[in-house]
Amino acid sequence: MRWSPGRRVARALILPLLVVAACGDAQEAAPDTTLGGAVRVPALQVGAASLPDVAHGGAPMAMEAPEGELLLVYFGYTSCPDVCPTTMNDVRVALEALPQALAARVSLAMVTVDPDRDTGAVLTAYLRSFFDDPHALRTDDPEALAATAETFTVQWEIEAHEAGEPYAVAHTATTFVVDDSGTVVVEWPFGFEPEAMTADLTTLLQQEAR
Amino acid sequence: MSPTPLRRPIRLLAAVALAAVPLAACGDDDEATTTTTTTEAPVTSEPAGPAITLDGAWARTSPAMATAGAVYVEITNAGGVDDALVGVSVDPSVAARAELHETTAAEPTDDTDDDGIGEGSGTTMGGMMEMRPVDEIPVPAGGSVSLEPGGYHIMLLALAAPLEMGATIEVTLSFAEAGDLVLEAEVRDSAP
Numbered sequence: 001m002r003w004s005p006g007r008r009v010a011r012a013l014i015l016p017l018l019v020v021a022a023c024g025d026a027q028e029a030a031p032d033t034t035l036g037g038a039v040r041v042p043a044l045q046v047g048a049a050s051l052p053d054v055a056h057g058g059a060p061m062a063m064e065a066p067e068g069e070l071l072l073v074y075f076g077y078t079s080c081p082d083v084c085p086t087t088m089n090d091v092r093v094a095l096e097a098l099p100q101a102l103a104a105r106v107s108l109a110m111v112t113v114d115p116d117r118d119t120g121a122v123l124t125a126y127l128r129s130f131f132d133d134p135h136a137l138r139t140d141d142p143e144a145l146a147a148t149a150e151t152f153t154v155q156w157e158i159e160a161h162e163a164g165e166p167y168a169v170a171h172t173a174t175t176f177v178v179d180d181s182g183t184v185v186v187e188w189p190f191g192f193e194p195e196a197m198t199a200d201l202t203t204l205l206q207q208e209a210r
Numbered sequence: 211m212s213p214t215p216l217r218r219p220i221r222l223l224a225a226v227a228l229a230a231v232p233l234a235a236c237g238d239d240d241e242a243t244t245t246t247t248t249t250e251a252p253v254t255s256e257p258a259g260p261a262i263t264l265d266g267a268w269a270r271t272s273p274a275m276a277t278a279g280a281v282y283v284e285i286t287n288a289g290g291v292d293d294a295l296v297g298v299s300v301d302p303s304v305a306a307r308a309e310l311h312e313t314t315a316a317e318p319t320d321d322t323d324d325d326g327i328g329e330g331s332g333t334t335m336g337g338m339m340e341m342r343p344v345d346e347i348p349v350p351a352g353g354s355v356s357l358e359p360g361g362y363h364i365m366l367l368a369l370a371a372p373l374e375m376g377a378t379i380e381v382t383l384s385f386a387e388a389g390d391l392v393l394e395a396e397v398r399d400s401a402p
Contacts, residue, residue, distance in 0.1 A: 079276070079277055191359075
């Protein structure tokens with residue numbers, strides 16, 4: 001069975017979820033068990049972080065959703081052939097499965113971890129292939145990018161390469177769901193099913209509406 | 211915590227006892243021998259050696275301005291000899307080159323380097339994925355291997371043109387034992 005890479009990935013993804021669950025047990029605030037994704041305790045607070053949204057003129061965008069809405073945040077790069085487009089397509093499928101009134105309250109932001117190749121035009125066009133009005137977050141300032149990534153506990157590493165040669169970027173492939181207070185309310189690991197994303201979004205949007 | 215739905219089920223290799231109808235015999239040492247196959251008409255090499263079947267091939271549509279692509283397929287070896295996918299190539303009209311890659315869950319690194327490239331720090335809950343070239347993908351006798359999102363895949367580099375929904379591209383797969391097989395992959399948004 002050692003030839004099934006998908007299985008290895010799945011096992012590696014389940015482990016951190018269990019760790020998070022165990023952490024939750026040790027805290028007084030129980031995670032919302034109605035959600036399929038991972039709920040971290042204490043929750044990440046990311047609202048203080050912001051990056052330029054090059055899909056909207058480069059204005060700084062804070063990592064929080066508009067009131068009563070949800071913001072999905074993903075760190076990736078457009079030269080990524082496998083993980084990133086798989087996730088973007090899964091999110092697209094999940095949003096299309098939502099009733100229109102709910103889908104209108106969800107937006108997506110992708111932060112490029114490869115600003116050298118992902119110009120503003122490239123990143124914006126890439127995201128618009130998947131979504132109607134995405135946020136394309138990009139900065140040339142390595143420290144600003146690192147600070148935002150750290151807020152999300154995101155890691156990435158650019159593969160050593162010769163100038164001009166293609167390279168891969170290892171990166172945290174989690175999709176973070178952020179509410180209007182800048183709180184990460186649930187995290188979806190790579191490979192999380194679109195149907196489960198739709199279910200989590202429905203649960204969260206109904207909670208927000210209360 | 212409730213069970214987390216994950217995309218990739220555990221595959222039972224033994225369950226993939228597909229009908230392997232020999233339609234063409236490949237010469238052992240004739241690298242020019244090429245066999246065309248489609249998902250509708252699986253083709254195998256000679257039954258005495260490895261019997262390679264390619265199934266469910268697809269290529270992902272390339273987002274606007276994307277320079278990279280990915281091709282996926284399930285490879286089954288119904289024969290009695292271990293084989294391995296050792297190379298892949300495409301016509302320059304598709305992409306400048308193709309490589310065998312594997313996506314894996316990366317070990318969280320304890321970054322103490324100062325290369326300035328930028329790495330988040332602090333506690334991580336994992337989830338970091340990396341992609342690396344592989345020299346070969348084993349296809350054991352009587353077994354199968356899936357090239358699928360989040361695992362092995364064929365990476366297309368420097369796409370010559372966007373991969374558009376409904377198109378078909380040809381990719382030549384080179385096996386250590388079975389020789390070359392030409393894969394016809396349909397361009398789709400997600401797995402068939």
